[in-house]
Amino acid sequence: MATTDVSQPRARPVRQSLDVLGWLRENLFNSWYNVVITVALLILIYQVVSGLAGWLFTAQGWPAVVANLKVLLAWTYPADQLWRPQLALGVVTLLLGLSAGVWRGIVLALAVGFGVVCLLLALPTFLLAPVPAQVALPAWQMFLAAAALVAVGAFVGNAGGQRLRWPLVIAWVLLYPVVILIIRGFGGPLPIVDTNLWGGLMLTLLLSVSGIVLSFPLGILLALGRRSDLPVIKWFCIAYIELIRGVPLVTVLFMGSLMLPLFLPGGESIDQLVRATVAVTLFSAAYLAENVRGGLQAIPKGQTEAARALGLNVVQTTLLITLPQALRAVIPVLVGQFISLFKDTSLVVIVGLADLLGAAQGVVGQPEWLGTPGGVWRETFLFIAVIYWFFSFTMSRTSRRIEQQLNVGKH
Amino acid sequence: MAVSTPPQRTAIPFYRDTRIIAIILQAVFAVLVIGVLWYLYTNMIEGLRRANLLPTFAFLRTPAGFPIAESVIPYDPSMTYGRAFIVGALNTLRVAVTGIILATVLGIFIGICRLSSNWLLRNTATVYVEIVRNVPLLLQLILWFFLTKAFPRVQESINAGGLIFLHNRGVTLAWPATTASFGAWAPWLWAGLLAGAGFYAVRRYQFVRRDRPGVALPWAALIAGTIALLGFVVTRIASGTWPVTLDLPELQRFNFEGGLTVTASFAALLVGLVVYTAAFISEIVRSGIQAVNKGQREAARALGLTNGQTLRLVIFPQALRIMIPPMTSQYLNLTKNSSLAIAIAFPDLFYVGNTINNQTGQAVPVILMLMASYLSVSLLTSLLMNWYNRRIQLVER
DSSP, X not given: OOSOOTTSOOOOOOOOOOOHHHHHHHHTSSSHHHHHHHHHHHHHHHHHHHHHHHHHHHOSOHXXXXXXXXXXXXXXXXXXXXXXXXXXXXHHHHHXXXXXXXXXXXXXXXXXXXXXXXXXXXXXXXXXXXXXXSSSSOHHHHHHHHHHHHXXXXXXXXXXXXXXXXXXXXXXXXHHHXXXXXXXXXXXXXXXXXXXXXXHHHHHHHHHHHHHHHHHXXXXXXXXXXXXXXXXXXXXXXXXXXXXXHSOHHHHHHHHHHHHHHHSGGGOOOOHHHHHHHHHHHHHHHHHHHHHHHHHHTSOXXXXXXXXXXXXXXXXXXXXXXXXXXXXXXXXXXXXXXXXXXXXXXXXXXXXXXXXXXXXXXXXXXXXXXXXXXXXXXXXHHHHHHHHHHHHHHHHHHHHHHHHHHHHHHO | OOOOOOOOOOOOOGGGOHHHHHHXXXXXHHHHHHHHHHHHHHHHHHXXXXXXXXXXXXXXXXXXXXXXXXXXXXXXXXXXXXXXXXXXXXXHHHHHHXXXXXXXHHHHXXXXXXXXXXXXXXXXXXXXXXHHHTSXXXXXXXXXXXXXXXXXXXXXXXXXXXXXXXXXXXXXXXXXXXXXXXXXXHHHHHHHHHHHHHHHHHHHHHHHHXXXXXXXXXXXXXXXXXXXXXXXXXXXXHHSSOSEEEEOOEEOSSSXXXXXXXXXXXXXXXXXXXXXXXXXXXXXXHHHHHHSOHHXXXXXXXXXXOHHHIIIIIIHHHHHHHXXXXXXXXXXXXXXXXXXXGGGTOOOHHHHHHHHHHHHOOHHHHHHHHHHHHHHHHHHHHHHHHHHHHHHSXXXX
């Protein structure tokens, strides 16, 4: 009979389990052009991998990276004071771990991401660690300790439970100024370390975190302003956001570097790092505003209407109903923005700061490596590229995991 | 009958009237913003007056006095700052337009590779995207620049089939060049173009009148191409030389003669921008194609369309609608990112602006001009892409 008998229970489709050869035929050699592509790619990959591996072990520039590990991570920050950035890193990781234990969910995903980054960084810094350690805690031990602190924090936070909630919130609010204070110092037991000594990976991280943290209030205000019914406020916000988004970050940095000192009375000189931070913050705020606006737009109108019907006024509705939901929804996008800011901070090289990229350029230009055939740029830039890559890749994976968690909660 | 008194209209006090509150709020906001801006402006003018650098655009008409390594239009240091600025702007446009075209082609190619049924190809493309996306563009540009600088001297160029030469001053390519008989071929070219356009217009008119879809553009292109090719051969026979030849680079004593030589800076900038942006474009292409409803593909196959037809006539037009807005922002990013040229000494808009500022100290006018230029390029690109977007959007009733 030609028609299917619907009364019979349908047989399950046969699930073919492919053996190795079957898998190869299915995925690599299923048509003549796929055979050509596979073979060509295999040759290409072999060439690239063997060339790269051969170079990695014969390259003569590694001593430059080894000797400058501290320079790449912290630039000219005084070696005897290096425990301070390390302490700051420890505080941050411990706090992150504790919060992960208390809140779980998204915070846990973030903490795991950060711990993985620290673990990943421990490996290359271990391989390249100078034999006599320059500082109390060598870089690889620092990164391992940071990863361990996340884990310990998570256990303690888990055990402590909800009691730790409010102390942690207060700690997070105080964290940014405390970290800056530890690293900069205030005299006495913590001598002031001038900002022109800051640099390397430390500066890259500080700048990108500052960019996100400081631009948060401004970005949210701009997002709310852009959705406001009041035309003057709305158009001001639109003009600001579109102006900043229409020009490259370098022009904003350039403006911060040249015009910021002019705006203040008496021609006071401003710290170059402060100028760059202001520029990065103003720039980041425009992008943050658009991301938050996306979150605000995704909230059903019923939420606002219900809040108003319950008697909440506009300010209460925004602060208690719409904004929390919007911010929760845009967390993955904000992690994405953090990644691009993390990469974009490399542009401060152009206004003369020595972040990770600037430090690498400094190392490449050091006179003692002039004799190395071919220079040391390949090794140095490869090393920092790997650091940048570890951060961005892990964070983008984290943002994807957060996105999945948020979606799970929705259904 | 009791006369009902009209309900007492108690006037809302003005401080509770939302309309009035709104106006007051906006007035306060405007006063605050203008006040702050005014304060900053007066400070700035005061400071600049003390430094004897009051902002003026007069410097634009004075001689620039600095050389620019490459330029689309004639330029030498005796020309004005205004001219130098235009040279920079044109260099930016040159990089941006070339970059956008190449990044689109490469991005679409990699996007399709990521959807291939070949496991190895798919994953190689993924590795490419994940590596390129997660390393800062500036670092990549500097790497490409160092790489071109590490090429051998001109005399020992890396030779790829006599068509491409890599050396530490840049890249020399074989490039089409017109010859004396190009003038004789030009009428053929125009005739082909006109015939193609005419055919296209007539067919479109017929399609619209009969209210049915059809394919006109490939046929029009074929007609134009055939006429041009015919003319090409006829010109060769009539005059004895091809109207356009491939100009092969010849290595002279110190440099290349013929062909097209691009500087190391330009090559590094272009390659860096294209490789970086293509990774993002490939993600847009991949997600755009995957976002098209699976039923569309199945329905197209069920109707008897071949795999290629399904992709070309059903999947791609729908994916395009999803892809255009994010693609626009990638194009804008590429244009803005071209300002990183300053790190590898390519004289683009930002580089020239920076040099002008260093020489004249006129930071304010220079920044205003830079921002205005980038903004107008951004707005122009947005307008173009929005127009295209509207054109291909689904016409809904």
